Amino acid sequence: MDLQLNDKIAVVLASSKGLGKAIATTLAQEGATVIIASRNADELNATASEIKQSTGAQIIALPTDVSKAEDAEKLINHVAGQFGRIDILVNNAGGPPFDKFEHFDDEQWQNAFELNLLSFARLSRLALPHMQKAGGGRIINIISGSVKSVLANSVLSTSMRMGVVGMAKLMADELGPYNITVNNVAPGLILTDRVKHTLPKDVDPDEALQKRAASIPLGRIGEPKELAALVAFLASAQASYISGTTIPVDGGAGRNIY
Numbered sequence: 001m002d003l004q005l006n007d008k009i010a011v012v013l014a015s016s017k018g019l020g021k022a023i024a025t026t027l028a029q030e031g032a033t034v035i036i037a038s039r040n041a042d043e044l045n046a047t048a049s050e051i052k053q054s055t056g057a058q059i060i061a062l063p064t065d066v067s068k069a070e071d072a073e074k075l076i077n078h079v080a081g082q083f084g085r086i087d088i089l090v091n092n093a094g095g096p097p098f099d100k101f102e103h104f105d106d107e108q109w110q111n112a113f114e115l116n117l118l119s120f121a122r123l124s125r126l127a128l129p130h131m132q133k134a135g136g137g138r139i140i141n142i143i144s145g146s147v148k149s150v151l152a153n154s155v156l157s158t159s160m161r162m163g164v165v166g167m168a169k170l171m172a173d174e175l176g177p178y179n180i181t182v183n184n185v186a187p188g189l190i191l192t193d194r195v196k197h198t199l200p201k202d203v204d205p206d207e208a209l210q211k212r213a214a215s216i217p218l219g220r221i222g223e224p225k226e227l228a229a230l231v232a233f234l235a236s237a238q239a240s241y242i243s244g245t246t247i248p249v250d251g252g253a254g255r256n257i258y
């Protein structure tokens with residue numbers, strides 16, 4: 001299937017590694033010009049060179065902290081100035097810390113809000129006129145499977161992701177007339193640095209991963225490219241009638257029936 005992403009301009013946030021990097025790579029493989037953005041400039045530039053080399057696509061690295069308003073404005077202005085349009089926006093960010101509800105103070109709630117909800121709202125709002133000008137667009141939010149079934153210690157993540165789900169529903173409603181679709185992708189357990197860093201320190205990492213995989217129907221942890229494939233499809237011409245959804249990529253781990 002030709003996803004018809006040639007000539008599309010895609011902005012993928014939080015993309016020097018993990019899910020964002022895999023999404024940027026897959027969109028580049030499909031022919032899009034991809035702008036990648038995260039904080040560490042050296043890592044970001046290395047990722048841009050790697051994707052450029054493996055795909056031959058045009059990759060532009062713009063160091064950005066998605067939680068900072070001035071960075072977000074600079075990023076979108078740069079892309080709009082260079083290309084005159086934005087076709088695809090993939091909202092993504094680092095994850096907030098895991099702990100019990102009673103341990104988080106106001107500052108941690110505020111940080112999670114700025115990183116995992118406000119950044120998605122702000123970047124979507126900034127990209128919107130450039131999608132409208134292009135005659136349509138795709139906004140895809142990377143959230144978490146915790147919006148579907150409870151994940152222990154994920155109160156900050158779950159609260160902010162639920163906000164994104166509500167926002168995306170309203171945005172899908174309002175932006176449909178502009179031919180802009182808005183969808184959420186909800187990862188279960190996908191092997192990235194974030195997952196590696198949250199393994200218990202006192203157990204062999206392979207053993208700990210196997211233990212976590214045991215409760216997943218497909219019997220294994222996902223690979224970033226398996227999530228990226230769904231994002232590329234949602235970004236494609238073929239996904240033109242899919243909007244306002246939240247789709248899990250979790251190997252069947254969610255046990256909810258709806």
Ligand SMILES: NC(=O)c1ccc[n+]([C@@H]2O[C@H](COP(=O)([O-])OP(=O)(O)OC[C@H]3O[C@@H](n4cnc5c(N)ncnc54)[C@H](OP(=O)(O)O)[C@@H]3O)[C@@H](O)[C@H]2O)c1
Pocket residue numbers: 013014015016017018019020037038039040041043064065066067092093094095096115142143144145157186187188189190191192193194195
């Ligand atoms: N992997 C999973 O199984 C899983 C499951 C559920 C939800 N998620 C969510 O999916 C998102 C991505 O996770 P991941 O596993 O890919 O994480 P990861 O491997 O730790 O990668 C995080 C990426 O985000 C960038 N980043 C972090 N904070 C940023 C900021 N303020 N501004 C711009 N870029 C920032 C990092 O680069 P810099 O540090 O250089 O900025 C890095 O490129 C997270 O929100 C996570 O909670 C992941």
